[in-house]
Amino acid sequence: MGRHLSIRHWSGLALVAALVTAGCASTRQAIGAGALAGPSPVAVSWQDPQGFSEPTWGAMPVDRGQWIRPLAEHLRRQAEPMLAPGERLEVELMDVNRAGEYEPGRSAAVGHDFRVVRDIYPPRIHLRFRHLAGSGAVIAEGERRLVDVGFMQRQSIMDSDPLRYEKRLLDDWLRRELGGR
Structure with a gap:
């Protein structure tokens, strides 16, 4: 037995x-390249996060590119009400480098690094977009390299969303690009 x-x-x-x-x-x-599915006037896609400037394959499992989909979903939600009826917006996230960086040896646990957010590590997003009228005519298109060097001065103590800086950067771009409709 x-x-x-x-x-x-x-x-x-x-x-x-x-x-x-x-x-x-x-x-x-x-995670690989991907796109949001479902009917929407806002199409959001992304390159493979493994090629991003963001250290997506760093020490922390949550930072292995799994944040890209929630960021894309936020972009879609914010952009939809800004479009006029019939308009469409296509956005491709080509590179994302989130606010902060990993600083080795800054954790109490041996072998674990964690993200340190300082003003010298601003959020950066490189995207390509096309804004289309209901007729299919191009209203605007191009590439944008977004950066918020003053992101620490605008932070909210109450906001604990780990993507708050990147979401705010996209929100600012949408207001500039779509005219705050």
Whole structure:
């Protein structure tokens, strides 16, 4: 009986190890290029975050590019009510470097780095866009390199959203580009 429990014990450990390994592999998998699905006058797509200036494959699992979809969803939500009926907006996020940087050895836990937000690390977003009229005519198009060097002076103590600086940068761009409709 002792030998049977031992085999069962090792089988259980092997199963747990396989599940843990599979879980680690899936969180380390590249998000890849993508786009928001569903009907909307605002189409948002992005390049593979692995090629971004942002250290997406850094020490923290949450920063392996999983933030790109919530950022794209925010852009879509904010842009939709700014468009006139029939207009469309196509945006491709080509590069994102979030506010802050990882500073090695700044964590109490050995081997874990964390993002330090300082005014010398402003949020930066490089995007390509096309603003189209209902007829399909191009109203405006181009590339923009967005940066908010004063992002620390505009911060809200109450806002704990980890993407607050990047979302505000996109909100500012939308107001400038679409005229605050």
